[in-house]
Amino acid sequence: MILVTGATGHLGTATIEHLLKNTKADKVIALARNEEKATALRDKGVEVRIGDFDDTASLDKAMQGIEKVLLISTIDHNHFQQHKNVVDAARKAGVRHIAYTSISMKDVNTSSIKDFMESHFRTEDYIRESGLAFTLLRNTLYTDVIPWYVGEHVFERGIYFPAGTGTVPFALRSEMGEAAANVLLQDGHENKTYSITGNNLYSFGDIASELSTLSGKTVAYTEANATDYVNQLKQFGVPESFVFLLGGFGADIKDKQFEIVSNDLENLLGRKPASLKEGLKAIYRL
Ligand SMILES: NC(=O)c1ccc[n+]([C@@H]2O[C@H](COP(=O)([O-])OP(=O)(O)OC[C@H]3O[C@@H](n4cnc5c(N)ncnc54)[C@H](OP(=O)(O)O)[C@@H]3O)[C@@H](O)[C@H]2O)c1
DSSP: OEEESSTTSHHHHHHHHHHHHHSOGGGEEEEESOTGGGHHHHHTTOEEEEOOTTOHHHHHHHTTTOSEEEEOOOOSTTHHHHHHHHHHHHHHHTOOEEEEEEEOOSOGGGOTTHHHHHHHHHHHHHHHHTSSEEEEEEEOOBGGGHHHHHOTTHHHHOEEESOTTOEEOOBOHHHHHHHHHHHHHSSSOTTEEEEEOOSSOEEHHHHHHHHHHHHSSOOOEEEOOHHHHHHHHHHTTOOHHHHHHHHHHHHHHHTTTTOOOOSHHHHHHTSOOOOHHHHHHHHHTO
């Protein structure tokens, strides 16, 4: 039995979709915190267990009879404690193998959002020390969240973002879900750490250029000054936590933190991952 947390989120949904293509629905259990959001999963024959990472009793219940867990990270202020609660519940219930969605970056100690990012590495350490078999899926940045960085008026105003010439091996969340599903279904991934990345590095200039080609409109990339960018987001009423993340990711991209290219995703998929152009085409329906 495989339990997927964050099952009503994007990555969890993608993972379960791929699990269901390759195994019976009665082998898959979804952890959700909202009954209503989980209706679509129930309709597919998946057992839904209601639980919250902040509620350890609900996690203890959810882990009964589970052999493998995919722990999808959260972004709450106390996410390390939340992840720890899931690992503890898994261990208590006799789970055999836990996979965790971490982050692929060069040096968390020099990250401009170190406090936020380091919870991934604290979680990794906690899992390694837990005695459970593990697979650490260090995910790069999603192609799917490029619209967050470039804004909704990208085709009218171009891209204004403080990422300099830094590059990222963007990958589609659906393919990361497929890779996670394969890790859960196949043998041989125990005690491995994978960098789940696309095969090529792309700058925001490349994103502008691909969006221009795909849309037939001229999309220019202007490197924003980090302070001006953050102030502008605040003026537009963007929530503080989101400003923090967008500014932080921009700075880390500029610092080349995400410039790690691996063939782990290609190996797990058994094919080349989508290119930036293919990803943007799908996301923007161009
Ligand atoms: N690499 C990247 O570019 C990137 C970008 C964004 C996020 N991320 C990370 O990757 C994770 C998965 O991405 P995603 O796109 O699938 O995010 P998402 O759609 O927001 O899904 C997050 C899931 O976690 C669940 N969750 C949050 N807090 C929880 C709690 N206290 N107890 C139980 N479940 C909880 C949510 O439940 P509900 O459905 O009830 O809300 C949701 O299902 C994110 O949470 C974040 O850590 C990575």
